[in-house]
Amino acid sequence: MIKAGILGGGQLGRMLLQAAANYPVVMYVMEKDADCPSAAYCNNFTIGDITNYDDVYAFGKKVDVLTIEIENVNVDALEKLEAEGLLIIPNTNALRTIKNKQLQKKFYKDNGLPTSEFINTQNKEDAANHKDLFPAVHKLAEGGYDGKGVVIINNESELDNAFDAPAVLEKKIDIVKELAITVAFSTSGETAIYSPVDMIFDNDLNLLSHQISPADIPENVFWKAEAIALQLVKKLASPGLFAVELFSDADGHVWVNETAPRVHNSGHHTIEACYSSQFDMLLRIMLGYPLGNTAHRSPAAIVNIVGAKDFNGEANYKGLEEVLAMDNVFVHIYGKAYTKPGRKMGHVTIVSNEKQELIHKVNQIKNLLQVVSQ
Amino acid sequence: MIKAGILGGGQLGRMLLQAAANYPVVMYVMEKDADCPSAAYCNNFTIGDITNYDDVYAFGKKVDVLTIEIENVNVDALEKLEAEGLLIIPNTNALRTIKNKQLQKKFYKDNGLPTSEFINTQNKEDAANHKDLFPAVHKLAEGGYDGKGVVIINNESELDNAFDAPAVLEKKIDIVKELAITVAFSTSGETAIYSPVDMIFDNDLNLLSHQISPADIPENVFWKAEAIALQLVKKLASPGLFAVELFSDADGHVWVNETAPRVHNSGHHTIEACYSSQFDMLLRIMLGYPLGNTAHRSPAAIVNIVGAKDFNGEANYKGLEEVLAMDNVFVHIYGKAYTKPGRKMGHVTIVSNEKQELIHKVNQIKNLLQVVSQ
Numbered sequence: 146m147i148k149a150g151i152l153g154g155g156q157l158g159r160m161l162l163q164a165a166a167n168y169p170v171v172m173y174v175m176e177k178d179a180d181c182p183s184a185a186y187c188n189n190f191t192i193g194d195i196t197n198y199d200d201v202y203a204f205g206k207k208v209d210v211l212t213i214e215i216e217n218v219n220v221d222a223l224e225k226l227e228a229e230g231l232l233i234i235p236n237t238n239a240l241r242t243i244k245n246k247q248l249q250k251k252f253y254k255d256n257g258l259p260t261s262e263f264i265n266t267q268n269k270e271d272a273a274n275h276k277d278l279f280p281a282v283h284k285l286a287e288g289g290y291d292g293k294g295v296v297i298i299n300n301e302s303e304l305d306n307a308f309d310a311p312a313v314l315e316k317k318i319d320i321v322k323e324l325a326i327t328v329a330f331s332t333s334g335e336t337a338i339y340s341p342v343d344m345i346f347d348n349d350l351n352l353l354s355h356q357i358s359p360a361d362i363p364e365n366v367f368w369k370a371e372a373i374a375l376q377l378v379k380k381l382a383s384p385g386l387f388a389v390e391l392f393s394d395a396d397g398h399v400w401v402n403e404t405a406p407r408v409h410n411s412g413h414h415t416i417e418a419c420y421s422s423q424f425d426m427l428l429r430i431m432l433g434y435p436l437g438n439t440a441h442r443s444p445a446a447i448v449n450i451v452g453a454k455d456f457n458g459e460a461n462y463k464g465l466e467e468v469l470a471m472d473n474v475f476v477h478i479y480g481k482a483y484t485k486p487g488r489k490m491g492h493v494t495i496v497s498n499e500k501q502e503l504i505h506k507v508n509q510i511k512n513l514l515q516v517v518s519q
Numbered sequence: 520m521i522k523a524g525i526l527g528g529g530q531l532g533r534m535l536l537q538a539a540a541n542y543p544v545v546m547y548v549m550e551k552d553a554d555c556p557s558a559a560y561c562n563n564f565t566i567g568d569i570t571n572y573d574d575v576y577a578f579g580k581k582v583d584v585l586t587i588e589i590e591n592v593n594v595d596a597l598e599k600l601e602a603e604g605l606l607i608i609p610n611t612n613a614l615r616t617i618k619n620k621q622l623q624k625k626f627y628k629d630n631g632l633p634t635s636e637f638i639n640t641q642n643k644e645d646a647a648n649h650k651d652l653f654p655a656v657h658k659l660a661e662g663g664y665d666g667k668g669v670v671i672i673n674n675e676s677e678l679d680n681a682f683d684a685p686a687v688l689e690k691k692i693d694i695v696k697e698l699a700i701t702v703a704f705s706t707s708g709e710t711a712i713y714s715p716v717d718m719i720f721d722n723d724l725n726l727l728s729h730q731i732s733p734a735d736i737p738e739n740v741f742w743k744a745e746a747i748a749l750q751l752v753k754k755l756a757s758p759g760l761f762a763v764e765l766f767s768d769a770d771g772h773v774w775v776n777e778t779a780p781r782v783h784n785s786g787h788h789t790i791e792a793c794y795s796s797q798f799d800m801l802l803r804i805m806l807g808y809p810l811g812n813t814a815h816r817s818p819a820a821i822v823n824i825v826g827a828k829d830f831n832g833e834a835n836y837k838g839l840e841e842v843l844a845m846d847n848v849f850v851h852i853y854g855k856a857y858t859k860p861g862r863k864m865g866h867v868t869i870v871s872n873e874k875q876e877l878i879h880k881v882n883q884i885k886n887l888l889q890v891v892s893q
Contacts, residue, residue: 146856163537166560169836169852186540188559420847435844442816442870462543470809473794478543482520496816 146171149431150208152195154181156479156489157214157408160416162186164424170432175204182479198222205231210431212385213407216244217288232332232384234431235406239383243406246313247286253401256380258373260401261392262316271314272298272307278316286311318400322393324360325411326374329426329436332384337426337436339419341370342411344390352487355507356447358414361500362393369399377401386427388412410449414494417475418445443496446503448510450491452484458518460484462491467513473497474506490516520545523805524582526569528555530853530863531588531782534790536560538798544806549578556853572596579605584805586759587781590618591662606706606758608805609780613757617780620687621660627775630754632747634775635766636690645688646672646681652690660685692774696767698734699785700748703800703810706758711800711810713793715744716785718764726861729881730821732788735874736767743773751775760801762786784823788868791849792819817870820877822884824865826858832892834858836865841887847871848880857892864890 147170151158154176162183165172173189184190191207193200195215201222205211210232211223224237233240242252253260265286266272272283279301285294285308296306297317307314323344329337343360346353362370374389381387381404388409390402412423421429421437429437452460460483469476478491493514495506521544525532528550536557539546547563558564565581567574569589575596579585584606585597598611609617616626627634639660640646646657653675659668659682670680671691681688697718703711717734720727736744748763755761755778762783764776786797795803795811803811826834834857843850852865867888869880 146854159540162560163540166533166537166854167849167851169834169854171559171854185545185562186536186560188562188564190562420849429843435840437843438846440846460543466809469803469811472812472814475541475794477541480520480540480543480545 147210147432148173148208149428150175150204150211151183151214152201152204152211152218153214154178154183154190155214156182156491158183159186159479160413160477161214161408161424161427164422164428167425168428168432170428173204173208175200180482182481185480195219202226210234212427212431213240215290216240216406217290220244232431234383234427235381235385235387236383239381239385239406242381243404245286246284246289246403247311249403250313250315252380253377256377258377258380258401259399261318263313266308266312266314267310269304269307269309272312273301273304275314276301278314280317282315282317283307284313284315286313318392319394320392321395322360322362322366323402324362324370324391324393325356325409326370326389326391327409327412327415327423328374328378328387328389329430329439330378330381330384330387331430331436332433335436336375336378337439338371338375339412339415339423339439340441341367342414344411353449354511356411356414357500357503358418358445359441363397365397366393366399369397373399373401377404381406384430386423386430410489410492413477413492414445414447416477417494417496418442443498444500444503446495446507448493448495448507448514449489450478450493450514450516452486452488452490452516454486456516456518457485458483460490461517461519463515463517464513468493468510471506471509474510484516484518521584521806522547522582523802524549524578524585525557525588526575526578526585526592527588528552528557528564529588530556532557533560533853534787534851535586535588535782535798535801538796538802541799542802542806544802547578547582549574554856556855559854569593576600584608586801586805587614589664590614590780591664594618606805608757608801609755609759609761610757613755613759613780616755617778619660620658620663620777621685623777624687624689626754627751630751632751632754632775633773635692637687640682640686640688641684643678643681643683646686647675647678649688650675652688654691656689656691657681658687658689660687692766693768694766695769696734696736696740697776698736698744698765698767699730699783700744700763700765701783701786701789701797702748702752702761702763703804703813704752704755704758704761705804705810706807709810710749710752711813712745712749713786713789713797713813714815715741716788718785727823728885729823730785730788731874731877732792732819733815737771739771740767740773743771747773747775751778755780758804760797760804784863784866787851787866788819788821789813790851791868791870792816817872818874818877820869820881822867822869822881822888823863824852824867824888824890826860826862826864826890828860830890830892831859832857834864835891835893837889837891838887842867842884845880845883848884858890
């Protein structure tokens with residue numbers, strides 16, 4: 146049987162393991178935390194540092210194909226493994242491009258993919274010298290994750306927040322919609338594209354409120370978003386699954402925000418909403434099977450379950466029973482022992498043909514379910 | 520986090536692990552074969568004999584709740600654990616009743632549940648003394664599984680096939696339909712019932728051909744089957760998930776054939792066809808959550824993938840790529856390294872609102888997919 150490895154042991158790895166159990170494959174996971182969400186569901190679990198050359202190289206030697214569930218891995222070791230013939234998904238070229246926001250932006254620009262105006266900055270001073278881009282978004286070149294490593298600089302008075310390390314300063318776009326599109330690219334160059342997801346933000350909390358898929362967007366935004374996402378992935382020219390995040394503005398322009406070269410939160414609804422989930426799709430790519438069917442079985446919404454403000458400690462899911470009693474709702478708890486404010490602890494998917502029902506249940510679930518400490 | 524154990528490490532355990540990864544629970548599995556389908560997806564895997572008192576008792580001491588994926592376990596150890604306060608699902612009383620076909624038949628009779636006429640036999644001679652029941656089915660009291668331990672005795676000339684061990688001799692029913700109904704019973708006494716499944720046999724091969732759910736049956740058969748299944752589970756008075764197999768005859772009578780006190784092949788379609796799968800449901804029962812929604816998202820069919828005749832050795836799935844390329848089809852391969860004739864190696868679920876499409880794809884898949892050795 147094929148041996149497949151995952152670098153990183155978070156919830157993405159855990160859901161990939163769930164999907165892997167449908168196939169003749171033996172799964173391997175490496176992560177330094179033995180209590181991570183994936184460890185419990187993988188008998189071939191290795192404790193190791195995914196940013197360490199030797200750990201990654203040694204782990205890679207155990208498997209026939211290797212993927213990541215987070216970009217922050219040792220790419221040098223992956224390059225060595227790739228040169229020795231190991232199939233790495235995504236390939237290291239794509240991973241290097243995406244992992245560094247300066248290279249990612251350059252890639253969009255070089256390939257004519259519409260993206261916000263930007264300059265690279267090495268320190269605060271560089272940012273201060275580009276007031277013409279304000280209001281701007283300042284993003285660390287490396288290591289940002291889940292909103293960390295990103296600040297908004299509306300004007301000069303907020304320059305204190307700027308990063309004093311390599312970063313990208315982007316002109317802020319007047320966003321009407323945030324969209325995400327998942328694209329699959331097989332080792333033989335086939336592509337498959339999922340419907341755009343509408344990422345709906347809570348402007349008061351400055352947090353993702355929920356997602357709805359397929360997105361309710363004008364036709365011209367829809368086809369532009371799909372065309373950009375597909376072209377982007379073709380230009381990356383790497384097998385893998387890619388989550389492309391886009392903005393649309395009031396003029397109907399569509400812009401690439403950023404890309405994740407892996408399964409992604411924006412695609413979790415595909416587990417129940419689509420014939421082939423993003424996790425199933427990634428496994429098909431890794432195992433050399435035909436790509437799956439991205440069509441929706443029904444529209445869906447997702448609510449992320451994050452640790453409540455002010456609670457740190459052993460997780461307790463208040464309201465879980467009420468949510469489990471709902472008719473058309475699928476609960477995913479990631480099995481993290483400890484909660485902290487904002488930590489992703491799970492998600493809930495709602496399926497329904499009625500958009501109003503999706504939104505109604507989103508609001509119910511947001512009110513009912515809270516992750517507190519015991 | 521609650522610790523939950525499974526006795527047995529086959530495909531049922533593997534699919535239960537897949538569902539468990541949605542909940543805050545730590546899973547434990549015991550099985551003597553370290554290469555069993557469940558082992559790879561459970562980091563708390565114990566090598567042990569589920570029929571051995573000490574092994575079962577020691578394993579039970581590690582967990583907060585315990586279930587089985589096969590009846591052939593050491594019930595004495597479970598009784599001891601239950602007496603010490605461990606939640607066993609199903610309870611040992613129900614397990615003892617069902618595990619022994621003589622007790623199972625007695626239970627049906629004592630509770631007025633319609634079942635074929637029968638007598639208990641201790642040896643061949645006993646069977647020979649009950650020619651009045653011919654044509655009959657002879658079933659070993661203990662240890663039968665997947666059609667093993669069952670013979671047909673049409674007439675005296677076939678008496679050689681009779682079992683020379685404790686068994687049940689049942690008058691053969693003139694079967695029109697074989698049905699299966701899954702019923703959930705929570706620790707607080709709530710019940711939930713899934714739609715009847717039509718088990719369609721290939722009379723030439725004397726094997727299950729495929730299953731369709733919901734079953735296409737007359738209304739009077741439908742409600743009788745549901746009423747019998749529900750009553751049966753209420754009388755067993757045990758928390759758990761129960762697969763009740765029934766027959767209907769030409770007169771519209773419905774008879775209980777047998778019951779499995781666990782997740783069962785007849786319920787595999789629920790993974791994709793229903794809101795709450797049989798595996799999700801069993802976990803809800805084990806964890807004390809509200810029961811799930813048994814409603815169908817769409818009708819479904821299942822084809823079992825069994826080892827082809829004459830092939831023994833490392834499994835090779837001929838035609839798998841063609842089946843994976845089908846639009847509304849979900850493939851489950853159980854990850855068994857070796858195939859042998861008739862061994863259950865996986866199943867394929869087809870979902871569609873069109874019964875004709877279900878049947879068409881059933882036939883396509885049966886023609887395409889073959890498990891041979893390499």
